[in-house]
Amino acid sequence: MSPASTPxxxxxxxxxQHRDRRPFLTLRGAILRAVRRWFEDQGFTEVEAAALQVSPGNEAHLHAFSTALIGPDGSRAPMHLHTSPEFACKKLLAAGETKIFDLARVWRNRERGPLHHPEFTLLEWYRAGAPYETLMADCAALLALAAEAAGTRMLTWRGGACDPFAAPEKLSVAEAYARHAGVDLLATVGPGGAVDGAALAAQARAAGVRVAPDDDWSDVFSKIMVEKVEPQLGFGRPTLLMEYPTAEAALARPKPGDPRVAERFELYACGVELANAFGELTDPAEQRRRFEAEMAQKLRIYGEAYPIDEDFLAALAHMPPASGSALGFDRLVMLATGAPRIEQVIWTPVAAP
Known part of the structure; x- marks a missing residue:
């Protein structure tokens, strides 16, 4: 049969198909209601960030869907569907909000697979004045909440299991690289956070990770993470992977006393990344420097870059100290319901090309 005639x-x-998917979708609704109740009981205000933004985000490996805003006079301005409601939520913190959450529809291009979908739901929440360790407790509570709403005692995916009611393991990135890859990560990070790509590449090759000649430190860091570290996290109990090198924490503030690493953690269950959290950076000059570095990397790798949201940088100067987290709601539903693919928990999946 020719490709043109393949069914x-x-x-x-x-x-x-819908009959098979409907049990997952019904449980999605139960988890959604439970999450909203939890945040309301905690004194949070639900907000709704606009999806159209001047900048979709300034991380090198995030790709947006882009369009144009056409005025009544025919004038055109480039706009993008946001990859996260982060910029808008931080502007709300600058405006005076203190505890907010958003169950935001977001869009990311070049992403599709069992755990990735071009359009998905991102649960983001922010606490003004709270240390980022508070968000670790929030994440643990949300795992247990989702399991209770789904009527299960375990999170599962691809044969792996994680007890959502168990206290999470807390593991630094440096400890995880040493344990699972035999890599001394901080030996490649200078006192001020500068990184040594050649040194990390040499360790990666020794660990059996293939490195390309033009890979920089960030590229090698990502390859080690994907091949050696992530597949080992969150089995038996959740893992909070914390203290990322500052070079891998574009919007997080440095850890007090050790500027090599930042107040960033990720939540893992069954080898799946569920949440990404920061002690938020509020220095506009440092944030601009990091954005420019990320966009230079994006231009080098992909031949394109996104504008910097100047309004966001202006608001950052007025933002109080805060911590924030983004959790992939669809992934949480997958693990709580045992769904094998992300499309199983999305009511109307985006058509594939």
Missing amino acids: AATPWWDQG
Whole structure:
């Protein structure tokens, strides 16, 4: 049979397909209601960030869907669907909000697979004046909450299991690289946070990770993470992977007493990254420097870059000390319901090309 005559995959709206998916979707609703109640009980205000933004985010490996805003006079301005409501939420903190959450629809291009979808739901929440360790407790509470709402005692994915009611393991990135890859990560990070790409590449090769000649430190860091570290995290109990090198924490403040690492952690269960949290950086000059470095890297790798949201940098100067987290809501539902793919927990998946 020629490719042109190959039958298309059964669409999600097929009654049989929908019947199979509906139990997951019903539990999605139960988890959604439980999450909203939890935040309201904690004194949070739900907000709704606009999806159209001047900048979709300034991380090198995030890719946006772009469009144009056309005025009544025919004038055109480039706009982007946000990859996160982060910039808008931080502007709200600058405006005086103190405890907010957003169940935001977000869009990321070049991402599709069992754990990735072009359009998905990102749960973000921010606490003004709170240390980022508070968000670790929030994440643990949300795991247990989702499991209770789904009527399960374990989170599962691809044969792995994680007890959502167990106290999370706290593991620094440096400890994880040493344990799972035999890599001395901080030996490649200078006192001020500068990184040595050649030194990390040499350690990666010794660990059996393939490195390309033009890979920089960040590229090698990512390869080690994906191949050696992530697949080992969050089994039996959740893992809080914390203290990322500052070079890998574009919007997080440095850890007091050790500027080599930042107040950033990620939550893992069953080898799946669920949440990414920061003690938020509020220095506009340092934030601009990091954005410019990220966009230079993006231009080098992908031949494109996104504008910097000057309004965001202006607001940052008025933002109080705060901590914030972004949690992939669809992934949380997957693990709580045992769904094998992210499309199983999305009511109307985006059509594949």
